[in-house]
Amino acid sequence: MNWPALWLSLQVTVLATFFIVVIGLPIALFLARTAFPGRIVVETLLMLPLILPPSVIGYYLLLALGRGSPLVEWFQIRILFSWPAAVVAAVVVGLPLMIQSSKAALANVDPRLEQAARTLGAGELRIIVRITLPLARRGIVAGIVLGGARALGEFGATLMVTGNIPGRTQTLPIAIYDAVQAQRYADANLMVLVMTAVAFVGLWWVRQLERPRPAPAATQITRQEETDATALVR
Amino acid sequence: MQPRLFVDIRRRFDHLTLRMQFQVEAEILVLFGPSGAGKTQTLQAIAGLMTPDEGIISLGDTALFRRRLGETPINLPPRRRRIGYVFQHYALFPHMTALENVAFPLGNSAQARRRAHELLDRMHLAHLAQRKPHELSGGQQQRVAIARALATDSPVILFDESFSALDQPVRDQLHADLRALQAERGLIVIYVTHNLDDAFAVGRRIAIVREGQIEQIGPLAEVCRYPANVRVARVLGMANLITARVIGIDLDRVWLDWQGWRIAAALPPQLPALGATVTAFIRPEEIWLVYPDRPLTRFADHNLLPGRIVEWRPGRRLFQLHVAVGGVMLEMAHPYTAYTDLDTAVGNEVQLSIHPESVVIVPETSQTTHDLRSHPSDHIRHAGISG
Numbered sequence: 001m002n003w004p005a006l007w008l009s010l011q012v013t014v015l016a017t018f019f020i021v022v023i024g025l026p027i028a029l030f031l032a033r034t035a036f037p038g039r040i041v042v043e044t045l046l047m048l049p050l051i052l053p054p055s056v057i058g059y060y061l062l063l064a065l066g067r068g069s070p071l072v073e074w075f076q077i078r079i080l081f082s083w084p085a086a087v088v089a090a091v092v093v094g095l096p097l098m099i100q101s102s103k104a105a106l107a108n109v110d111p112r113l114e115q116a117a118r119t120l121g122a123g124e125l126r127i128i129v130r131i132t133l134p135l136a137r138r139g140i141v142a143g144i145v146l147g148g149a150r151a152l153g154e155f156g157a158t159l160m161v162t163g164n165i166p167g168r169t170q171t172l173p174i175a176i177y178d179a180v181q182a183q184r185y186a187d188a189n190l191m192v193l194v195m196t197a198v199a200f201v202g203l204w205w206v207r208q209l210e211r212p213r214p215a216p217a218a219t220q221i222t223r224q225e226e227t228d229a230t231a232l233v234r
Numbered sequence: 235m236q237p238r239l240f241v242d243i244r245r246r247f248d249h250l251t252l253r254m255q256f257q258v259e260a261e262i263l264v265l266f267g268p269s270g271a272g273k274t275q276t277l278q279a280i281a282g283l284m285t286p287d288e289g290i291i292s293l294g295d296t297a298l299f300r301r302r303l304g305e306t307p308i309n310l311p312p313r314r315r316r317i318g319y320v321f322q323h324y325a326l327f328p329h330m331t332a333l334e335n336v337a338f339p340l341g342n343s344a345q346a347r348r349r350a351h352e353l354l355d356r357m358h359l360a361h362l363a364q365r366k367p368h369e370l371s372g373g374q375q376q377r378v379a380i381a382r383a384l385a386t387d388s389p390v391i392l393f394d395e396s397f398s399a400l401d402q403p404v405r406d407q408l409h410a411d412l413r414a415l416q417a418e419r420g421l422i423v424i425y426v427t428h429n430l431d432d433a434f435a436v437g438r439r440i441a442i443v444r445e446g447q448i449e450q451i452g453p454l455a456e457v458c459r460y461p462a463n464v465r466v467a468r469v470l471g472m473a474n475l476i477t478a479r480v481i482g483i484d485l486d487r488v489w490l491d492w493q494g495w496r497i498a499a500a501l502p503p504q505l506p507a508l509g510a511t512v513t514a515f516i517r518p519e520e521i522w523l524v525y526p527d528r529p530l531t532r533f534a535d536h537n538l539l540p541g542r543i544v545e546w547r548p549g550r551r552l553f554q555l556h557v558a559v560g561g562v563m564l565e566m567a568h569p570y571t572a573y574t575d576l577d578t579a580v581g582n583e584v585q586l587s588i589h590p591e592s593v594v595i596v597p598e599t600s601q602t603t604h605d606l607r608s609h610p611s612d613h614i615r616h617a618g619i620s621g
Contacts, residue, residue, distance in 0.1 A: 116325035118312035119281050120339040120386055130338070134329050 002191060004167045005175035008083060009152060012171060016090035016151035021144055023091070024098035028143075029128070031099070032106035050096045054156020061089055061161045083169050085161040090151035098147035105139020106132060138209045145209075149202040153195065237294025239390055239422050243279055243286035252276065252286070252446040260389075260420040262413070264433040264454070267443030267469060273426040276443075277392045280424070281319045282312035293390060293422075318383030318391035322398060324375045326367040332378045333363040339385045353381040357411070373404035380415075393425045397432065409435040430470065442466045460503065460594065464513050467596050473565045474516040475596075480506045487590055490514070493560040497537045499593035506595060513596045518554070518567035520592035523576060524585040537588040543580050557586065 031043065049057055064071060065080040065088065072078055079085045109132050117127045133140065155173040162169035164178065172191055179188040238259045245252040252272045256263070265273045278284035280291055282298065291299040298315050300308040316339070326335050336353050340346035354360050357377040367375050376396060383391050393412075397405045413436060416423050425436050433440055434454060441451040442462075449469070450462035461467040467475060481496065482489035488499045488506065499514055506512045522534055544563065545556035552567040555578060564586070578584075 110325075112321060112323070112325045113327060115283050115312075116319065116321060117327075117338070118283065119315075119317060119319040120382065121313045121316045122338070123313055131327060135327075 002166075002170075002172070002175040002179070002187060005170050005172045005191075006194065008086075008170065009172035012083065012086045012090055013148055013152040015087045016094055017144060017148040019087070019091045020094045020098045020147040020151065024095050024143065024147065025102060025140070028099045028102040028106055028140075029132075032103045046099055047096050049093050054093075054154075055160065057089070057092060058157035058160030061085070061092065061157055065161060080161060081163045081165075081169065083162060086154070086158045086169060086171055089157040089161055090154045093154050093157065094147035094151040097150055098143040101143030101146060102136065102140040105136035105143075108139070109135045142206045142209050145202050145206050149199055152198060237296075237389060237422075239280070239424075240290070240292045241276070241280060243276075243289030243291060243299075245275065245279065245284070245286040247275070247446075250446045252279075254279075254443075254446075254448060256441055256448060256451055258390075258422050258424060260416075260422055261439060262416055262423040262425055262437045264437035264440040265424060265426045265443050266430065266433050266440050267428065269428055271443045272446040273428075273443050274394055277319065277394050277424065277426060280315075280390070280392060281317040282310060282315045283319075285309060316386045316388050318386050318388045320376070320379050320383050320391065320393045320396040322395040324367070324372075324379045324396075326375055326378055326382070328367050331364050331366055332359060332370065332381075335367070335378055336381045336385050338382065350381075350385060353384050354378070356384075356415075357381045371404075372400050373408065376400065376408060377411075380412075384415075384419075389420070390422045390424075393423065395426055395428070398427065398429065405432070406435065412436055442469055444469055461515075461596055464596050467513070467515055472515040473518050474521070475513055476516065476562060477511060477513055480508055480510050480512055483508060488595060490593070493562065495537075495539060495560075497539075497588070497593060498590035499595050500591045502595040502597060504597040506597075514593050515596065516564070516588055516592055516594070518565045519552070520589065521557075521564060521566045522587045522589075523555075523566075523573050523578075524587050525576060526585065530587075533589065534587040536590055537586075537593070539586045539588070541584050541586050543578060543582050543584060546578060546580055557584065559586065 027046070031039070062080070063069060065077070065085060066072065072080075079088065113131055113135070114127050117131050122130065153173055154171075155177070158171060159174055159177075162171075162174075164170055164174055166175075166178070170178065172195060176188050176191045176195070179185070179191065238257050240257045242255045243252065244254075250270070250272055252275055254272070254276050265276065267273055275284055279286050279299070286299065286301070288301045289299070290297060290302065297308045298310050298317075300306075326332075327338065330338070332354060333347065333350050337346045337350035340349055351360060351363060354363050357380060359374060359377050359381065362370060362374060367378070370378065379396070380391075397408050400408065409432070412423070412425075415421065425432075427433055437454055439452065440454045440457050442449045442457065444465055449466045450457055457466070458470060461470060461472065464475070476492060478490035478492035478497070480488060481491045483501075483505065486501060488501055490497050490499050490512070524530065524534060524538065539559050541557035541559040541564065543555055544558050545554075547554040547556070549567065551569075553570055555566040555568070557564050557566060566586075576584075
């Protein structure tokens with residue numbers, strides 16, 4: 001088992017997921033609520049990483065992170081061929097899944113509930129935090145899990161922008177590729193198993209989230225909470 | 235002093251121009267009219283969910299909205315107006331308990347929860363405080379919604395067809411509660427409905443809304459007895475609208491020529507011109523059948539007309555007779571115990587009696603009978619403010 005690769009993959013995944021949420025949620029919220037000209041173009045561009053060949057994404061990232069790019073020349077962000085570049089690649093490929101899933105969930109929230117909240121004295125931020133996000137939480141969590149899983153599994157673009165430096169930029173999927181190339185099948189088997197297990201658990205969880213929840217048995221709840229209620233009044 | 239809510243707004247939509255002017259004190263004003271007449275938009279404008287093109291909305295001395303030439307515009311956002319709004323489909327937050335819903339406008343403090351509990355208790359729902367909306371019946375959900383609107387501490391509560399999805403008994407109960415609540419707290423209530431029974435159940439004052447405007451506003455009994463014009467009579471579903479010519483005016487009667495019969499009508503508040511064509515309505519309950527073999531009572535000895543029974547139809551409380559009088563079909567409605575001695579079979583010839591006070595001339599009909607839409611200028615004439 002290639003422990004450094006697993007550890008690096010986990011690090012990259014956690015960081016990438018964080019950025020996927022921070023970047024994806026506001027975009028999803030904006031797209032779910034605002035109609036503007038050229039919206040379909042923006043949405044298409046955001047979905048593009050889902051279907052572009054990884055090598056194409058990798059090539060774009062090389063351009064964006066390489067010498068001559070504004071990021072490097074103006075902001076001094078030099079991360080090409082180091083592990084943060086893997087985070088960037090993972091974010092790019094994971095973001096569409098996050099946006100797609102949470103946008104659909106956010107658009108599904110009944111606008112009348114938000115109207116009602118407005119008449120009840122809530123500001124826009126409070127409405128988003130207390131009404132919109134909680135009501136869309138399943139789609140959002142599904143988006144996070146899918147985006148995170150995709151980030152974990154990112155291979156092609158990562159290979160192009162991080163190089164393949166064992167112990168420094170080699171993530172688990174790349175380590176698997178390496179092991180197979182070197183005919184270290186025992187190693188590969190174990191890593192493949194780990195990846196499959198993670199993917200399975202992630203998808204299974206998403207399916208759970210998407211399944212409509214059965215209503216809790218009302219009578220059972222009442223008795224216990226009636227006592228809570230009376231306690232409150234007292 | 236109780237503040238009053240004053241509304242005078244205009245807003246152009248594609249299909250309708252809203253021009254609303256009225257004021258409400260601590261009372262229940264019913265906005266009544268067909269769907270699409272602009273009732274909901276009016277409530278939304280008051281709550282701040284819709285912005286009128288121009289006008290003013292004020293509560294007491296506070297302007298909630300003002301956009302008029304030469305004045306600084308004001309448009310408070312909904313959260314600063316805090317107008318209680320009870321939506322048609324309750325709009326409870328499905329992920330919160332009843333208590334959390336009611337506490338939403340109050341904040342997160344322990345005091346907020348206590349106050350929310352008091353309000354739930356007032357709506358007889360304390361025992362259901364921890365239920366989620368989907369675990370409550372429609373009536374219970376609506377009570378939670380009312381408690382939540384009360385929690386805003388607004389003196390104004392707007393009801394937008396709020397009870398229309400509920401069963402009649404539940405609705406009756408809520409109407410009674412609403413009247414009690416209004417009296418107890420001196421609330422300014424606007425109750426939107428397209429159901430006349432609901433209007434009678436809650437309101438004392440009614441505004442008839444049609445095509446974005448108020449046609450008539452006043453006490454319910456008065457509006458129903460004296461519709462300001464034919465449009466109001468139609469919106470109120472008045473049966474037996476007849477067209478006749480004025481042939482004489484007495485001290486206490488107007489004489490009409492209706493299909494060649496000379497009939498007496500009550501003196502309307504606004505006298506018609508001699509020779510004018512007017513519209514009058516006769517309530518189905520106020521057309522009597524005359525027993526051919528009995529002497530006429532003093533009360534029945536008026537406006538005797540021959541007719542032929544065309545249809546007999548059972549109703550919920552009354553039975554209906556459709557009687558052809560000349561070329562016009564009149565509708566009658568009477569208790570099932572009435573006229574049991576009389577053969578009311580379809581096809582029978584009968585004699586009708588209509589008391590003159592039951593023939594109510596609708597004002598201003600001479601110019602509007604033939605083409606209701608050709609005189610937009612007289613729309614607002616009856617939209618005076620009473621009270």
